[in-house]
Amino acid sequence: MEEEKYIVASNCIFVKGYKNNLLFDIQKRCWYHITFSLSPVDLTKIDTDSIEYMVSEGILLKVPKSLESLLPPISLEYDSPYLIESAIIDRSETSEYSIEKVVHLLDSLSVKFLQVRYYSDIDIEELELLLNYLFESTIESIQLVCPYKKDLLEYIKSNNLFSRNPKLSNIIFSSCSDNIVDDYANIAFTSEIINSSDNCGNIHPNLFSNNPKLFFKSLNFNSCLHKKIGIDEKGFLKNCPTMQNSFCHIDDASDYNIKQLKTSFWSITKDQVNICKDCEFRYICTDCRVITDSPENIYSRPLKCGYNPYISKSGKEKRNIIL
Known part of the structure; x- marks a missing residue:
């Protein structure tokens, strides 16, 4: 009988951290926290229970040696056909720029994903106008973030806002002081007060992504700024609304060379960021290049991250596989 060996399934990608390691399963969209690397030498040292678990989960495959070459690793490249893929619009009670x-x-940029953040109460007429404009646009998915108002929630439900606007993917209500019980699948509630773009840049295990697209992008x-633009409260066009520097004002955008929208931040990966480059979660975590420990250093870690990969201080994983 031909000799067999264990190999790592091609849909499982190993990420090495300073102290711990992570295995991301592209197919199942989940990750595992492991304490060893997945080299052939290590596989011979793993205990039987862990081997059986990884086989049952599809992490390891037992194949004849002659077939190993027929199971090559998947490509880790990422590409997008769009000049700008996503956008953020910020609005407040002082905003005067034209939504249209x-x-x-x-x-005109063929943007596909849009987040609209309201920092003050939404005017229903403006909301309906915005959704009408977007209905005929290239936008495929719209997320709305706004302060919670009971009247607005009732309006959304009674007027079937989601069914009338299929591009509206979900709404996040902020500043919720009440314990709201709601079974509307497209609506989320948070007690967090979101009243400016400075509330952006949060890093937390609950925000880790199981999206393979984000993994390859990272x-x-x-993971945050690549092929993204933002419109701040005053109508200035930026890579991110939180940034100080802008390209131009929306009123002058028609005269602006769109190719100049690309910035140096687009290509900064977590493998280049201080501390993040040693974190096992770096490819499933978002990255803020604006709100950092040292604003003068573009490779400084996000300010709002409290995880220490050198001592594995925090972090929630799907399952520990311990050698």
Whole structure:
């Protein structure tokens, strides 16, 4: 009988951290926290229970040696056909710029994903106007973030806002002081007060992503700023609304060379960021290049991350596989 060996399934990608390691399963969209690397030498040292578990989970495959070459690793490249893939629009009670001009710009760039953040109460007429503009645009998915108001929630439900606007993917209500019990699948509630772009940049295990697209993007580019634009409260066009520097104002966007929207931040990966480069969670975590420990250093770690990969201080994993 031909000799067999254990190999790592091609859909499972190993990520080495300073103290711990992570295995991301592209197919199942989950990750595992492991204490060893997945080299052939290590596989011979793993206890039987761990081997059996990894086989049952599809992490390890037992194949004849002659077939090993027929199971090559998957490509780790990432590419997007769009000049700009996602956008953020910030609005407040002082915003005076034209929503119509913004949507026209996003449409001309063929933007696919949009987040609209309201820092003050939404005017229902403006919300309906915004959704009407977006309905005919290239936008495929819209997320709305706004302060919680009971009247607004009732309006959304009674007027079937989601069914009338299929591009509206979900709504996040902030500043919720009440314990709201709601079974609406597209609506989430948080007690967090989101009243400016400075509330952005949060890093937390609950925000880790099981999206393979983000994983590959993080391997090759900046997970947050790559092919993204933002419109701040005053209507200035930026890579991110939180940034100080802007490209131009939305009123002048038609005269701006769109190719200049690309910034140096697009290509900064977590493998280049201080401390993050030693973290096992770096490819499933988002990255903020604006709110950092040292604003003068573009490779400084995100300010709002409290995880220490050198002592494995925190972090929640799907399952520990211990050697």
